[in-house]
Amino acid sequence: MPLRIENRQRVLKLDTPNVRRLVGLILDDHDSGGSDLTVVFARDGVVRDLNAAYRDVDRATDVLAFAMRDGEPPGAGGDPEELERVLGDVIISVDRAIDQAKRYRITPEREILKLVAHGVLHLLGHDHPNPRERAKMRNLEGRYLRALSKTTQ
Numbered sequence: 001m002p003l004r005i006e007n008r009q010r011v012l013k014l015d016t017p018n019v020r021r022l023v024g025l026i027l028d029d030h031d032s033g034g035s036d037l038t039v040v041f042a043r044d045g046v047v048r049d050l051n052a053a054y055r056d057v058d059r060a061t062d063v064l065a066f067a068m069r070d071g072e073p074p075g076a077g078g079d080p081e082e083l084e085r086v087l088g089d090v091i092i093s094v095d096r097a098i099d100q101a102k103r104y105r106i107t108p109e110r111e112i113l114k115l116v117a118h119g120v121l122h123l124l125g126h127d128h129p130n131p132r133e134r135a136k137m138r139n140l141e142g143r144y145l146r147a148l149s150k151t152t153q
Contacts, residue, residue: 004038009094014041015109019116022148026120029144037087037123039116047093062096063115065089065122090119113148117141 003023005016019039027033044060052058054066067088092115094108101111118141128134 002036004036006038006040008040008042008046011043012041012094012098012108012112014112018109018113018148018152021151022113022116022144023120025147025151026117026124026144030124032087032124035085035087037120038089039119040089040091041094041112042091044093044095047091047096050091060093060096062093062100063119063122064091065119066091067123067125087120087123090116090123092116092119110145113145114141117144 003020005014005019007014007016023037023039024033027035047064048058048060050064051061054064065088068086092112094112097111097115098108101108104111118137121137121140126133126137126140128137
């Protein structure tokens with residue numbers, strides 16, 4: 001699993017080993033362990049610029065996911081050459097994560113991991129256009145965070 005982590009902020013110290021473990025758990029569970037992706041940690045300004053440029057929403061958000069193939073999981077169509085491919089990029093606003101952590105009364109590190117899980121799930125084709133799908137995605141996020149906590153004890 002070639003995972004690239006880019007840290008474009010200095011507000012929060014990142015637990016990159018846990019980010020790597022979490023991404024690995026999710027990809028392995030989706031039979032996508034050979035996929036490439038990048039996770040970028042940035043400030044609100046960077047995320048706002050990307051959100052405006054690519055989604056026409058002129059505000060920061062907590063996580064953006066830019067999939068290389070919209071809605072298709074790795075290996076879609078059964079092509080063996082696609083089993084190891086680039087999934088895309090996940091961009092996380094550390095500023096939003098810190099604010100949300102305060103609101104949810106959790107650590108910023110825990111919120112960062114939740115956002116990483118959320119973004120990777122988007123790259124794998126999961127979405128939340130309605131309450132039912134939103135609940136399903138939250139359940140998946142929770143499942144992977146619990147699995148991660150078991151690996152780090």
